[in-house]
Amino acid sequence: MATQTAARTGTLVYKVSEALRKAILDGEFLPGEKLPSEARLTQEHGVSRTVVREAVAALRSDGLVEPRQGAGVFVLDPIAFAFKKTKPTVDSDRIYTSLEILEARTPLEIEAAGLAALRRSPAQEEEIFECHAAGIAGRNDGKAWSDADIGLHLAIAKATNNPLFATFLEMQGTSIIPQTGQIDTDEGGEIAYRSLLIKEHERIVFAISNGDEQGARDAMREHLKGSLERYRNLLREERLRHMACLRQDSES
Incomplete structure (x- = not known):
């Protein structure tokens, strides 16, 4: 009987932790937001406080939440979760190329977003929205996501009416979206990464639709600067890993 009870508890912990994980990765809880109270989660999921505590502990071990004494449990940036799951080694040459492309794109696409807010035609605006919707629909499919991501940036560029x-x-080509094939995460981490990009895209799309030139520029700047910073961090980690390997070799 004790064994059956433990197994049932384990199953409930898994169900609750997966439900909360999905809510976080789908953006229902944003970074910095507090999870519902233990009492509320107990009621919503129909489980004991012990199950809720163990489910939250599982999320904590994944780096998705952080308990703060006296304040509650807060959601962390899912991007940290995504990058935590990367492979132990990274192709440094490809990252350098990605950084170079991003640096070249940044001023150009900031300007493009501003011009698109001013110059887009109704048909071009509709194409931007369609590409954004395709990204949302395809975020669980790597190929569909990549195509939609590229399509959105191209649609914005075309909406400048400067060819x-x-x-x-x-x-x-496909290298304008450099994360493709470089961030190898588990499925949850990949979806978390795309979910954050979708939110960044959304700010750009709505600013363009509202004719907000400065807002579109700011949103695109935030989007591309964020990508640059993520790749610089990835490269920095690879350098540190390489140095640690060299030290180990010299000591052996």
């Missing part, structure tokens, strides 16, 4: 913006991006 040189789109020509520059088209010349880069």
Whole structure:
């Protein structure tokens, strides 16, 4: 009987932790937000406080939440969760290329977003919204997501009605979205990463639709600067890992 009770408890812990994990990765709880109280989670999921505590502990071990004494349990940035799951080694040459492309894209696409807010036609605005919707629908599918991501950036460039913006991006091909094939995470981490990008895209899309030139520029700047910072951190970690390996080799 004791064994059956333990097994049932374990199953309930898994169900509750997975439900909370999905809510966090789907963006229902944003970074910095507090999870519902233990009493509320107990009521919502129909389980004991022990099950809720163990489920939250599982999320904590994954780096998705952080209990704060006297304040509650708070959601952490799911991007940290995604990058925590990366492979032990990274192709440094590819990251350098990604950084170079992002640096070149940043001023160009900031300007493109501002111009698109001013110049987009109704048809171009509709295409931007369609690409954004395709990204939301395809976030669980790597190929569909990548195509939609590229399509959105190209649609914004075309909405400037200056063909040189789109020509520059088209010349880069799939490399204009450098995270493709470089961030290898488990499924949850990958979805968390895309969910954050979807929110960044949403700010850009709505600013363009509202004709908010400065808002569109600011949203695009935040989006691309964030990507630059994430890749710089990834490269920095790879350098530290390489140095640690060299020290180990010299000591052996």
